[in-house]
Each structure stands twice: as structure tokens, then as C-alpha cells.
Amino acid sequence: MAATVIKAEKLPEIQLEYMKLIAEIMEIRKRGETPLAYIRTYGCQQNVADSEKIKGMLKQSGFDFTDTPDDADFILFNTCAVREHAEDRVFGNVGALKNLKRKHPQILIALCGCMMEQEHIANRIYNSFPFVGLVFGTHSLQHFPELMYNSLVNGKRVFERGNDDNKLYEGFPVRRDGDFKGWLPIMYGCNNFCTYCIVPYVRGRERSRDRDIILGEARQIIEQGYKDITLLGQNVNSYGKTLEQPVSFAQLLSEIDSMDGDYWLRFMTSHPKDCSKELIDVIANGAHISKHLHLPFQSGSDRILKAMNRHYDRKKYLDIIRYAKEKIDGLSLTSDIIVGFPGETYEDFKETLSLIREVEFTSLFTFIYSPRKGTPAAEMDDPIPAAEKSKWFQELLDVQEEIAAKRCSSMVGQTERVLIESVKEKTGELNARTSGNIIVELPGKADLIGTFQNVKITKARNWILKGELI
Numbered sequence: 001m002a003a004t005v006i007k008a009e010k011l012p013e014i015q016l017e018y019m020k021l022i023a024e025i026m027e028i029r030k031r032g033e034t035p036l037a038y039i040r041t042y043g044c045q046q047n048v049a050d051s052e053k054i055k056g057m058l059k060q061s062g063f064d065f066t067d068t069p070d071d072a073d074f075i076l077f078n079t080c081a082v083r084e085h086a087e088d089r090v091f092g093n094v095g096a097l098k099n100l101k102r103k104h105p106q107i108l109i110a111l112c113g114c115m116m117e118q119e120h121i122a123n124r125i126y127n128s129f130p131f132v133g134l135v136f137g138t139h140s141l142q143h144f145p146e147l148m149y150n151s152l153v154n155g156k157r158v159f160e161r162g163n164d165d166n167k168l169y170e171g172f173p174v175r176r177d178g179d180f181k182g183w184l185p186i187m188y189g190c191n192n193f194c195t196y197c198i199v200p201y202v203r204g205r206e207r208s209r210d211r212d213i214i215l216g217e218a219r220q221i222i223e224q225g226y227k228d229i230t231l232l233g234q235n236v237n238s239y240g241k242t243l244e245q246p247v248s249f250a251q252l253l254s255e256i257d258s259m260d261g262d263y264w265l266r267f268m269t270s271h272p273k274d275c276s277k278e279l280i281d282v283i284a285n286g287a288h289i290s291k292h293l294h295l296p297f298q299s300g301s302d303r304i305l306k307a308m309n310r311h312y313d314r315k316k317y318l319d320i321i322r323y324a325k326e327k328i329d330g331l332s333l334t335s336d337i338i339v340g341f342p343g344e345t346y347e348d349f350k351e352t353l354s355l356i357r358e359v360e361f362t363s364l365f366t367f368i369y370s371p372r373k374g375t376p377a378a379e380m381d382d383p384i385p386a387a388e389k390s391k392w393f394q395e396l397l398d399v400q401e402e403i404a405a406k407r408c409s410s411m412v413g414q415t416e417r418v419l420i421e422s423v424k425e426k427t428g429e430l431n432a433r434t435s436g437n438i439i440v441e442l443p444g445k446a447d448l449i450g451t452f453q454n455v456k457i458t459k460a461r462n463w464i465l466k467g468e469l470i
């Protein structure tokens with residue numbers, strides 16, 4: 001079935017006017033001093049990319065940024081709803097701002113992001129945190145300047161959520177966080193409705209950005225010297241379906257890869273149900289594409305995959321992996337796994353263990369199932385006690401540690417091209433990353449940060465490598 005075409009709209013002009021008005025208000029309030037914003041981002045790269053747009057709009061409204069809430073005029077938490085633990089952290093950290101607001105009543109405290117698209121959460125914030133002045137969800141980003149202006153001038157609390165989950169806006173100013181690692185959203189939302197997952201409810205329907213806009217942005221950030229570029233979407237393999245002239249993700253990736261420059265190209269996240277051989281061939285033949293595939297399988301048991309509504313089975317997953325390993329030399333594989341999905345038995349869980357043994361992933365993102373209000377899985381019988389799930393979880397970690405250690409020690413003696421990312425405060429060593437996303441620690445000077453270097457791997461410590469510059 002052909003997907004509905006979704007055309008992008010421009011960020012409404014009026015929002016630019018609101019940015020100017022905010023700048024004027026802040027100029028008066030701060031008597032000419034630059035106002036400061038503190039932005040804290042929880043959750044995945046989609047939120048990181050949204051925060052970069054919000055920072056772009058704040059910058060255009062005259063703001064600069066601070067790393068501490070204490071000297072901020074505007075505090076914003078961009079929240080994640082994917083697991084209960086993520087939500088609890090936000091509630092805890094918002095609660096801690098109460099005293100700050102009492103000391104400095106002028107500051108505006110705001111919450112946005114995925115949590116705020118849930119009515120019960122917005123209500124809880126409204127009732128329990130009266131010092132929060134502004135709340136808006138992921139579908140209200142294009143009104144942010146107006147919403148902020150309203151809360152600044154009226155002094156009334158502004159809450160907005162739940163508009164237009166099918167729309168796509170272009171033309172946001174963006175202030176990128178890093179200067180060598182860059183995020184490039186290619187699509188928003190998700191149509192998959194995995195039964196455990198809140199994302200489709202809080203991010204809306206799948207919608208792809210225009211191919212030419214993406215290519216333009218990619219060219220721009222490559223020219224600006226970005227070295228590690230990640231294309232973002234909840235299911236990038238599904239890219240292009242809502243465009244007037246559909247394009248496959250493999251085609252888009254290959255077009256970006258053909259751009260000149262010294263950079264790595266990555267993408268997140270791939271869904272096994274749509275992971276085509278064409279895509280794997282593009283990775284295998286790519287000039288810049290990392291030899292890394294993050295392909296979440298969630299569970300090794302067909303029964304559980306069906307209950308999760310994932311639309312692939314263990315065999316299909318392993319077929320893709322086999323093809324990818326055959327085609328891509330030195331391929332590094334990573335995945336997401338959920339332990340303790342409702343109705344999962346120890347027998348099902350053992351199938352997950354056997355799958356990770358078979359594939360030998362470089363690393364895993366592992367989660368204990370967390371019921372999300374409004375999702376089908378939250379209504380399913382879940383008889384296994386939490387303590388039992390924790391035991392399985394620990395078993396999974398132990399098995400993966402063994403696999404990762406084996407994989408890492410097999411790399412000792414090899415030469416790897418790495419991107420130097422940061423300095424470790426404690427030891428003064430450099431932190432770097434291989435194209436396969438493995439961390440390498442090495443001695444060296446901080447002025448190498450943001451450069452590619454060739455490194456000889458000298459040691460492996462569990463899943464971390466030690467190396468020396470060549």
C-alpha cells in the first residue's frame with residue numbers, strides 16, 4: 001500500500017517575529033546582559049536533534065548557553081518517555097529546581113519532549129510542579145518561540161500538546177552541539193507500533209524529509225568539517241515512503257556517501273523487517289559508511305517477536321546478519337534487547353542468549369521491559385517477578401561481556417583508524433572510537449581531538465581497547 005504523501009511546511013514567519021520580541025523582552029529584563037539558557041536533553045538522538053533546533057531558536061532570540069542551571073534565565077528539560085526509569089529521573093530532577101525558582105522567581109522553567117505528549121504526565125506536571133511555567137510536546141516545536149513569549153509576558157502557565165502529529169516543518173535555525181560529530185534527522189515519527197513501545201504515540205506518524213534538503217544539509221556539514229555524521233530516524237530503512245517521489249534509504253545513503261570529504265557516515269536505527277540486501281551492498285561498497293550495523297532484534301524467540309509485533313522472525317534476522325557478515329569485511333554489529341517482555345519464559349530468554357552467542361555483537365543496549373501506559377503490552381499478563389527478570393538480565397550481561405572481551409582481544413595487534421573524541425579527565429588519556437563504534441583509549445595530546453588517527457591496538461580490557469598512535 002502506498003503511503004500518504006506528506007509535504008513539508010515552512011517554520012511559520014510569525015515565529016521569527018516572536019524570537020525578536022523575546023530578545024527585546026530579555027534585553028530589558030537583563031539590562032543589556034546576555035540572557036542564559038540551560039538545556040538538558042534526555043533520551044535518544046531524536047531528542048538531541050530537537051534540542052539543537054530549540055537552541056537555534058533561543059540563539060536567535062538573543063540567548064547564550066550555560067552548563068549550570070544556577071545562572072540560567074531559562075531552564076528546559078527535553079524529556080524521554082521510553083522507560084519508567086527515564087521518566088522518574090526527569091521527575092526527580094524537576095523537583096530539585098523548586099528551591100532555585102524560589103530564590104530567583106524570574107527564571108522560566110520549561111519541559112518539552114516525548115513525556116509531555118502524554119496527557120497523564122502533563123497533568124501530573126501541572127498539578128505537582130506549580131513552578132513549571134511552560135510545557136510543550138514534540139509536535140509543538142514550530143510554536144516554541146510563541147509559547148515562550150506568551151509565558152514570559154503573561155506570567156501565566158502555558159501547556160500545549162497533541163497537535164499535528166502528521167506534519168513536517170523545515171527552516172528551523174539549528175545550533176549544533178559538537179563541531180566534529182553531527183546529527184542529521186532524515187525522518188520523524190514511527191508507524192510500527194511495536195506493542196511495548198511508546199514512541200509512535202509521542203512522536204506521531206512516520207514522515208520523511210525531502211531528499212534535496214537532506215543532501216543540502218549533508219553537503220553543508222561535510223564542508224563545515226564534521227567528521228562523524230549520523231543520519232537519524234526511528235526506522236531509517238523505511239525512509240522515503242511519504243515523499244512525492246519515493247526514494248529508498250539505500251539510495252539516499254549512497255548519494256551522501258558519494259560526496260567528497262574526509263568523514264564517516266552512520267545511521268540509526270535500522271529495523272530488521274525492512275533491512276534490504278541493497279542497503280547492505282551500499283554499506284559494503286561505501287567510501288565513507290562505517291562498517292557498523294546497529295540492528296535491534298529485541299528477542300531471540302519467535303513467539304515473543306510475534307507478541308512484540310516486530311514482523312520478522314529469528315531466521316530472517318539471522319539471514320540478514322549472515323549476508324551482512326559475508327559482504328562487509330570487519331563488520332561490527334550492535335543491537336537492542338528487551339528482557340522480561342510480558343509472557344516471556346526462561347525458555348524464550350535462552351533463545352535470546354543463543355542468538356547473541358551466534359551473532360557475536362560488539363556491544364548491546366539491554367533493557368528490562370518497562371510497561372508504558374497506553375501500549376498493548378501494558379495490558380498483557382506479566383507473571384514473572386521483577387527479581388527473576390533481574391537475574392536473567394544479569395545472565396545476559398555476563399554472556400555479552402564474555403563475547404565482547406573475546407571480540408576485543410582478537411583486535412590486539414591490528415591497526416585501526418579512529419576518531420579522537422575527548423580527553424579522559426582522570427587519566428589525561430585520549431578517548432577515541434573506531435568506525436565499528438568501539439572505544440579506544442590512548443596517550444596523546446588534546447589538540448588531536450576531532451581528527452582521524454591511525455592507532456595500533458596494544459591491549460583489550462573487556463570491551464575497551466588500548467592503543468598507541470602510529
Ligand code: SAH
Pocket residue numbers: 082083196197198199233234235269270271296298336337338367368369370371372
Ligand atoms: N526505533 C528503534 C528504537 C527506539 S527505542 C528500533 O525500533 O529499534 C530504543 C530501544 O528501547 C528499543 O530498541 C527497545 O529495545 C527499548 N525499549 C523501547 N520500549 C521499551 C519498553 N517499554 N521497555 C523496555 N525497553 C524498551
Ligand code: SF4
Pocket residue numbers: 190191192193194197198199200234235271
Ligand atoms: Fe518503537 Fe518499534 Fe517504532 Fe522502534 S520501530 S520506535 S521500537 S515502535
Ligand code: F3S
Pocket residue numbers: 042043044045046047079080081082114115198199202203
Ligand atoms: Fe525517548 Fe522519545 Fe527517543 S521516548 S527514546 S526521546 S523518541
